[in-house]
Amino acid sequence: MTKLLLVDCDGTIRKPASRAKFISRPTDQKIISGADKAVFSYYDQGFTIIGVTNQGGVEKGYKTLQNTIDEQVYTLRLFPQIKYIFFCPDYAGMLLYKVCLKSDGYDFDVFNRQNFIDLNTNELVYDSFRKPGSGMLKMAIDSLDDYPSEVLFVGDSPEDEAAAVGAAVDFIWASVWRQQFL
Numbered sequence: 001m002t003k004l005l006l007v008d009c010d011g012t013i014r015k016p017a018s019r020a021k022f023i024s025r026p027t028d029q030k031i032i033s034g035a036d037k038a039v040f041s042y043y044d045q046g047f048t049i050i051g052v053t054n055q056g057g058v059e060k061g062y063k064t065l066q067n068t069i070d071e072q073v074y075t076l077r078l079f080p081q082i083k084y085i086f087f088c089p090d091y092a093g094m095l096l097y098k099v100c101l102k103s104d105g106y107d108f109d110v111f112n113r114q115n116f117i118d119l120n121t122n123e124l125v126y127d128s129f130r131k132p133g134s135g136m137l138k139m140a141i142d143s144l145d146d147y148p149s150e151v152l153f154v155g156d157s158p159e160d161e162a163a164a165v166g167a168a169v170d171f172i173w174a175s176v177w178r179q180q181f182l
C-alpha cells in the first residue's frame, strides 16, 4: 500500500541561503537543519514524498515563472527522495505546475482547475490550488496510481494546517517533524 508524505517547501524543508526574506533566485536556498534526515527517514519507511508550495510571488512579479520552475528543480536535486513538486503561482488558485527531474534535465506539466469538472454536479472537482485551499493536496494524492493508505502533510503555516483539514489528511508542524531528526 502506498503511503504519502506531503511536504510544504518554504520554511519546512528549505530557506534562503542569503539573508533575503524569500527565495527569488533559484540557487539561493539551503536545507533547513533536520529536514534532510526527516525526508530520508520517511523515504526509507516506504513513503512516496511530494512537495506542495504556494508561489504567489509569480503573480506578484517577485519572480518569473521560469525562475520558479528552476527553484523547484534545485530543491529536487537537494532532496532526491522527493518525487516531484507541485506549485501554485496565482492567488486565485486556478493553476498548478508539477515539476519533476528527468535523467537529462527536468520536465513540467500545467493543470488548470477549470478543466476538472464533476460530471454529476457540474461543479469544479478541486478547491483552490492555493493553500489554505485543499486543491493542491488533493491533486497530489490523485497523482498517485493507488489511493494512499496513509497521508501526512508537514507544513509551517496556518494555511498549511487549514489545507490539511480541507483535504482531510493528518498534519504535523514542521518544527516538530524536524526536531525528531536533529
Ligand SMILES: [Mg+2]
Binding pocket: 008, 009, 010, 011, 012, 155, 156, 157
Ligand atoms: Mg511554508
